[in-house]
Amino acid sequence: MEAIQVDDPAGVDVDTPAGVDGDARPAVRKRDREATRRRILDAARDLFGQHGYGGVTIRMIAAEADANTALVHRYFGSKADLFAEVLSGESVLRGVIAGGPEGLPRRLAEYFAHQVEHRSVTSVSRLLDRSAGHPEVKQSLLRYLEDAIVEPMVAQLDGPNPRARALLASTILMGGGPVRRLFGLNDLREADPDELTDRLTAMFTAALAP
Amino acid sequence: MEAIQVDDPAGVDVDTPAGVDGDARPAVRKRDREATRRRILDAARDLFGQHGYGGVTIRMIAAEADANTALVHRYFGSKADLFAEVLSGESVLRGVIAGGPEGLPRRLAEYFAHQVEHRSVTSVSRLLDRSAGHPEVKQSLLRYLEDAIVEPMVAQLDGPNPRARALLASTILMGGGPVRRLFGLNDLREADPDELTDRLTAMFTAALAP
DNA sequence: ATCCTATGTAGACGGATGTTTACTTGCAAC
DNA sequence: GTTGCAAGTAAACATCCGTCTACATAGGAT
Numbered sequence: 001m002e003a004i005q006v007d008d009p010a011g012v013d014v015d016t017p018a019g020v021d022g023d024a025r026p027a028v029r030k031r032d033r034e035a036t037r038r039r040i041l042d043a044a045r046d047l048f049g050q051h052g053y054g055g056v057t058i059r060m061i062a063a064e065a066d067a068n069t070a071l072v073h074r075y076f077g078s079k080a081d082l083f084a085e086v087l088s089g090e091s092v093l094r095g096v097i098a099g100g101p102e103g104l105p106r107r108l109a110e111y112f113a114h115q116v117e118h119r120s121v122t123s124v125s126r127l128l129d130r131s132a133g134h135p136e137v138k139q140s141l142l143r144y145l146e147d148a149i150v151e152p153m154v155a156q157l158d159g160p161n162p163r164a165r166a167l168l169a170s171t172i173l174m175g176g177g178p179v180r181r182l183f184g185l186n187d188l189r190e191a192d193p194d195e196l197t198d199r200l201t202a203m204f205t206a207a208l209a210p
Numbered sequence: 211m212e213a214i215q216v217d218d219p220a221g222v223d224v225d226t227p228a229g230v231d232g233d234a235r236p237a238v239r240k241r242d243r244e245a246t247r248r249r250i251l252d253a254a255r256d257l258f259g260q261h262g263y264g265g266v267t268i269r270m271i272a273a274e275a276d277a278n279t280a281l282v283h284r285y286f287g288s289k290a291d292l293f294a295e296v297l298s299g300e301s302v303l304r305g306v307i308a309g310g311p312e313g314l315p316r317r318l319a320e321y322f323a324h325q326v327e328h329r330s331v332t333s334v335s336r337l338l339d340r341s342a343g344h345p346e347v348k349q350s351l352l353r354y355l356e357d358a359i360v361e362p363m364v365a366q367l368d369g370p371n372p373r374a375r376a377l378l379a380s381t382i383l384m385g386g387g388p389v390r391r392l393f394g395l396n397d398l399r400e401a402d403p404d405e406l407t408d409r410l411t412a413m414f415t416a417a418l419a420p
Numbered sequence: 421a422t423c424c425t426a427t428g429t430a431g432a433c434g435g436a437t438g439t440t441t442a443c444t445t446g447c448a449a450c
Numbered sequence: 451g452t453t454g455c456a457a458g459t460a461a462a463c464a465t466c467c468g469t470c471t472a473c474a475t476a477g478g479a480t
Contacts (some may be wrong), residue, residue, distance in 0.1 A: 030448055031457050054264060058438060068459055073439060132388055133262040133340035142392045150231040150393075163392035164400035167389055171363060173387025178342055179377055182352045183360075190374035199378060199416065241476060242429050268468060278429055283469060 037075045039065040045086045049122030052130025053083055053137050083131070084140040090124050093173075094148050101156040105208055107199035108169065112176055116188045116196065129177025145170065159210025168207035172200070249275040255296045259332030262340025263293055264348050294350040295339075295344035300334050303383075304358050311366040315418055318379065326398045326406065338350045339387025355380065369420025372413055378417035382410070 026198055035067045043064035047056040062069040076082040097104065115123060128145075131137055153166040179188070188196065253274035257266040268289055272279045286292040306321045307314065325333060338355075341347055363376040388399070398406065 033457070035298050036457080053424090054343055054344075057436080059436095068457095070440075070460090072457065074457085079438065128388070130288040130343035132342040132391070133264055135265075138392065145392060161405075163397050164406070166407070167393060167397055168413065170390045171385035172382055172413070173385065175381035175383065175387045177383045177386045178338070178387075181342070182348065182355060183377060187373055187377055191371040195371075196374070199375075202416035202419075203378065203382070203413050206409065209412075243427070246427080267466080269466095278427095280430090280470075281428065284427085289468065342451090 003095060010196035011129065033075075036065075036071060036150065040067055041082075041085065041089075043090070044082050046088055046122055048083060048131070049124075049127045052127065052132075053079075053134045055130060058162055075111055079139070080136045083137050084143075086145045087127075088141050090125055090127075090144065090207065091148060092150055097152045097156070101158070102137055104153070104156060105169075108173065108195070108203045108204045109197050112173065112200050113193055113197045116180070116185055117193055121166065122169045125173065126181075129181055149173070153208075157210075165208050165210075169204055172203055172207060246275075246277055246281060248278055250282055250285060251291075251296065251299075254292050255299070256332055257339045258293060259294055259334075259343070262337065262342075263289075263344045265340060268311075269276045270373075290346045290350070293347050294353075297337075297350050297354045300337075301358060302334055304362055307359065307362045307366070311368070314363070314366060315414035316407070318383065318414045319407050322383065322410050323403055323407045324375065325386065326390070326395055327403055329395055332402065335383065335387045336391075338384065339391055349354075359383070363418075375418050375420075379414055382417060384415055 020140075042126075044056075044061050047060055047064060058069050058072050061082075062072055067074075072082065076085060082181060093111070096107050099107060115125065120126075128141060131141065149170055150163070150166045153169060154162045157165060159165075191199075236288060250271060254266075254271050257270055257274060258374075268279050268282050271292075272282055275282075282292065285297060303321070307319050318329075325335065330336075339353060342350065357381055360373070360376045363379060366370045367375060369375075403407075
């Protein structure tokens, strides 16, 4: 869990004949603010997606990005700020939701079912699920859900109480996180994928119907 | 968040005339293993229910139970063990699920809607939600969900893939936690309670139907 | 009244974490 | 080549946490 110390003084042994180390990084890296910032952000996105906010330390992020811990704070302020920036870059669900109200339940169902079929080590739902219960990122999570899910969904709904209906659909989406985390995927794969999608479509339809 | 230090040396001032302190506890308590154990367990149940596993410290529990930190470990082993014991005592949902398959979707919907109407500071869903992402209690959570939700639900289901259907219903239940935590209750109360219950019934029916 | 044990207590230990500080060094403008 | 600043580094700081150890004492058995 620790001991990922990068004990390469990065100055000794400048002429490493060829990259013998696993990572394909140059023996001595150019100083590049933007590149470093991006490496940190990418590492943070991966790690937060895998282990959630609480499961990741600044030192883990720095090690994964092959950067110094202090740089994380220099470029992003605090851990919570970095998390917020990672989250603000996610936009997969927005694309799923866009596309017109008729097919919306089915598109949501297919997104859900897709996550059951192809386990992605990193995904937004995984990140949301595993970051629950950390008050310092509640605002970031709320903003993401509002901007990327609820608001675009409400924009497509006719009839009364669109917001309550969108929240019920979100409930299904968010429930997938804990269920997958605890039970794994095999139980949900019990039936064939098409039946799962059909059933989910019916659930989303019930949540969203006017 | 801290400084709940109980600085009562508990021996000085033995003859406090009457309980002037807010808590109705005797100035000097009798030594009582069972009572102390129960106080700790009750405090743990309340606090875990409010803040989740990670949001509660052993010191908070001890302070709330007016006991010593070491006693928590003496009586319960570790924090994770204490959490498991708290969880094993919860059985509200089992009662909701029992009662026959026909009314099951509606009973689940009413349970869900009830939590929207009467915000209980402590509840199982709240506890489950806020304890996500802590690997050391994953097994406890899984066991609870399996024993108290999925297994009793499966026992009532006819038709194919009962387990996958039960998991989909659980998805709705578990999604309620994050949604309530982040959005609060007002948005879901947009419509009148009966309509909410009806809609949830339809969702659970879609999840569970053969 | 005297022991003895289970109950309760105080405090430390070891480790982890977010964050900051003081320093070094690459790089480019002059 | 010199210099100044931004990029990068090492190490510490300040907490906080779960857990454990060594000690005090209440209260029943003798």
